[in-house]
Each structure stands twice: as structure tokens, then as C-alpha cells.
Amino acid sequence: MSVQLPFELDYKPHLGTKTDYGIGFCGTGGIVQYAHIPAYKRVNFNMVACYDLNVATAKQVAAQHFIPNAYGSLDELLADPAVDIVDIAVPPWEQLAVVEKVAAAGKHMLCQKPLSQDFNEAKRIVELAKEAGVKQAINQQMRWDAGIRASKDLINRGIIGQPTDAQIQVSVLTPWHMWPWLAAVPGLEVMFHSIHYIDAIRYLFGNPEWVTSRHARYAKQGIVKGETKTVTVMDYADGLQALVSVNHYNAYAEPFATFRFIGTEGAITGTIGLMYNYPAGRPDTIEITSEQFGAGVKITPTLDELWIPDAFVGTMASLMIAIETDSTPQDNSTDDNLNTLRVVNAAYRSAAENRSVRFDEIQ
Numbered sequence: 174m175s176v177q178l179p180f181e182l183d184y185k186p187h188l189g190t191k192t193d194y195g196i197g198f199c200g201t202g203g204i205v206q207y208a209h210i211p212a213y214k215r216v217n218f219n220m221v222a223c224y225d226l227n228v229a230t231a232k233q234v235a236a237q238h239f240i241p242n243a244y245g246s247l248d249e250l251l252a253d254p255a256v257d258i259v260d261i262a263v264p265p266w267e268q269l270a271v272v273e274k275v276a277a278a279g280k281h282m283l284c285q286k287p288l289s290q291d292f293n294e295a296k297r298i299v300e301l302a303k304e305a306g307v308k309q310a311i312n313q314q315m316r317w318d319a320g321i322r323a324s325k326d327l328i329n330r331g332i333i334g335q336p337t338d339a340q341i342q343v344s345v346l347t348p349w350h351m352w353p354w355l356a357a358v359p360g361l362e363v364m365f366h367s368i369h370y371i372d373a374i375r376y377l378f379g380n381p382e383w384v385t386s387r388h389a390r391y392a393k394q395g396i397v398k399g400e401t402k403t404v405t406v407m408d409y410a411d412g413l414q415a416l417v418s419v420n421h422y423n424a425y426a427e428p429f430a431t432f433r434f435i436g437t438e439g440a441i442t443g444t445i446g447l448m449y450n451y452p453a454g455r456p457d458t459i460e461i462t463s464e465q466f467g468a469g470v471k472i473t474p475t476l477d478e479l480w481i482p483d484a485f486v487g488t489m490a491s492l493m494i495a496i497e498t499d500s501t502p503q504d505n506s507t508d509d510n511l512n513t514l515r516v517v518n519a520a521y522r523s524a525a526e527n528r529s530v531r532f533d534e535i536q
């Protein structure tokens with residue numbers, strides 16, 4: 174017998190009433206082409222211009238997706254009055270210089286994760302938007318992944334009671350060739366990938382007290398310089414422990430990407446569909462048990478959204494709502510994202526110094 178939830182799960186992105194802000198892309202590489210643009214097309218967001226250092230790429234993207242203007246410089250894109258929001262999707266070491274110009278032009282912006290590999294630079298990016306009085310959000314979109322957002326709704330409703338144990342465990346064969354520039358970065362897995370899981374854990378449970386992280390390389394990872402297998406534990410003041418464990422070189426065993434959030438009165442378990450076949454993915458699955466539903470009852474609602482592209486609607490929609498209502502982006506302000514970067518930086522310090530690091534040590 175299939176059992177239904179006694180309420181409707183709130184897990185899809187919410188749109189504001191004004192959704193026609195003009196979006197101009199700075200950087201039109203992989204993620205814009207296979208995630209941002211398909212997401213924005215689904216909800217008719219207004220893509221008006223693009224620019225990329227590689228002008229041919231920008232022109233090709235504009236032609237393919239009927240974006241009216243492909244510019245030869247960022248200055249030209251910023252001078253276009255139709256551009257209200259700059260959607261930045263460049264490698265992180267390029268981001269600060271782009272943000273300086275966007276803020277000076279008085280345009281709102283969606284930044285990419287990580288804000289920067291350098292924490293001081295990340296703080297500067299956040300300050301620049303404040304000084305310019307423009308809205309700035311981060312495209313840290315796992316918060317809108319269906320399984321995570323559904324879990325947030327369930328936890329808020331008290332379905333699992335007090336959370337005591339959280340785990341995100343991923344063991345897959347990652348297509349690193351999609352990001353050739355990542356081969357050279359010194360900090361790879363936590364900075365560019367586990368950052369999503371760390372941010373999702375923070376979204377669900379807030380900031381930890383302690384961070385402990387262990388990092389390793391895979392014997393056959395060749396020219397890829399950084400760590401590719403990591404285990405990170407986030408300890409909370411109330412006894413909650415969160416584990417993020419990731420292996421990107423599972424070439425032989427059955428891949429898995431799972432989440433488990435266990436509490437004093439129930440549990441939520443599920444799979445992260447995107448990681449089974451990146452970037453096409455499949456929908457997440459979720460299974461809920463709770464004292465509220467009775468012993469032995471498992472409820473398995475169907476989640477019919479994909480991380481890519483659907484979650485990418487959420488990050489941009491949140492920025493648009495902040496502009497419309499003159500407020501801070503609710504779930505993806507860059508100010509809040511600095512705390513995700515604090516955990517990331519604490520993880521690197523923990524691994525380098527073989528010790529647990531307090532969250533507030535990173536300032």
C-alpha cells in the first residue's frame with residue numbers, strides 16, 4: 174500500500190512577481206550552456222546579452238539561443254541598459270576583477286561558487302556589492318536540489334524531531350575532463366565539489382562548531398594535482414554530527430550518491446540523482462520515516478525535478494525576488510556563503526595541520 178504525505182512537499186523554486194529582469198552573461202562556457210540557459214528557458218527568464226573572453230563562444234551561444242547581443246568586452250555588456258543582472262560564470266580567480274566592474278556599473282549580480290579560492294578576496298567580493306548598493310547572490314544551487322529542499326521542508330515541519338546525524342556520501346567516477354582548468358588547482362575536491370554538500374548541510378542545520386577533514390589523492394589521477402577523496406566531519410554544539418564523504422575515482426564499484434538525515438523522531442534518506450550520470454542526471458529519490466506516520470511506515474514521494482537544470486532557476490529567482498523587494502537574497506546571499514567558505518577553509522586547515530579546526534577560527 175502506498176502511503177501519501179499528509180501535506181504537499183514544498184521543494185520547487187518560487188518565482189517573484191517580476192521575472193523579466195534582463196540577464197547578461199559574463200562567461201558562456203560549459204555551466205552556462207548546459208545548466209543556466211536551459212533553466213532560464215524553462216521559466217522564460219529574459220536573457221538579453223552575453224560576453225566571453227572567447228568571443229567566438231559568446232557569439233555561438235547567442236546565435237544558438239536567440240540572445241540578442243554578444244559583446245566583445247565586459248564594458249560593452251555593462252553599458253547595455255537592458256542588462257539588469259550580470260550572471261557571472263568565469264573561473265574563480267577571474268571573479269573579483271569582474272565583480273569590481275559590475276559593482277562599479279551599478280548592476281546586480283549572480284556570482285559563481287566558489288566566490289574565490291582566497292578567503293580575503295571572497296570577503297572583498299561581498300563588500301564591493303554592499304558598497305555599490307547592488308544585490309549579489311551566489312549560484313550555490315544544491316539548496317534548490319529537490320532532495321535537499323524537500324528535506325528542509327520536512328525538517329522544518331519537525332518530521333524527524335531534533336536532527337542528530339547527517340550524512341552525504343558520494344562515490345562516483347567524475348568526468349574531470351569537463352573542467353581542464355581544474356587539473357592545476359591546489360585545492361580541488363572540497364573547494365569545488367564538496368562545497369555543495371557543505372553548503373547543503375549548513376542550509377539544513379546552520380554553522381558547525383568544529384570541522385575535521387582528511388584529504389587524499391587517487392593513485393592513478395595523473396596530472397590532476399589536488400585532493401580527490403575527502404572525508405569531512407562537522408560537529409555541532411547540540412551533538413549533531415554531519416559527515417561529507419566523497420570519492421571521485423570509483424571506477425569499478427557500483428556508484429552511489431546518498432543523503433541521510435536522522436533525528437530523534439524519524440529519518441530522511443535519499444539519492445542525489447545528478448551524481449549518477451553528470452550532467453544529465455536523474456531525479457532524486459527520497460524515503461521518509463517518522464513517529465508521526467506510525468511504526469514501519471515508509472513514505473516515498475516522487476520528486477520530479479533535476480538538479481541540472483531546475484535548481485538553477487532557484488538561485489536566479491531568489492536574486493530577482495531580492496531586487497524586487499529590496500531585500501537580501503533569502504537562501505543564497507553571498508554574506509551567508511562566506512560561512513560555507515569558512516567551513517571549506519577550515520577543512521583545508523584541518524587536513525594540513527592534522528587537527529580539528531573551530532569554525533570561528535576562519536575570519
Ligand SMILES: NC(=O)c1ccc[n+]([C@@H]2O[C@H](COP(=O)([O-])OP(=O)(O)OC[C@H]3O[C@@H](n4cnc5c(N)ncnc54)[C@H](O)[C@@H]3O)[C@@H](O)[C@H]2O)c1
Binds near residue numbers: 205
Ligand atoms: N554552480 C555549479 O554547480 C557549477 C558547476 C560547474 C562550474 N561552476 C563554476 O562556474 C564557473 C565556470 O565553469 P565552467 O564549467 O562553465 O567552465 P568553462 O571553462 O567551461 O567556462 C568558463 C568560461 O569563462 C570564460 N572566461 C574566463 N575568464 C573570463 C573573463 N575574465 N571574462 C569573461 N569570460 C571569461 C572562458 O573563456 C570560458 O568560456 C567556475 O567558477 C566553476 O567553478 C559551477
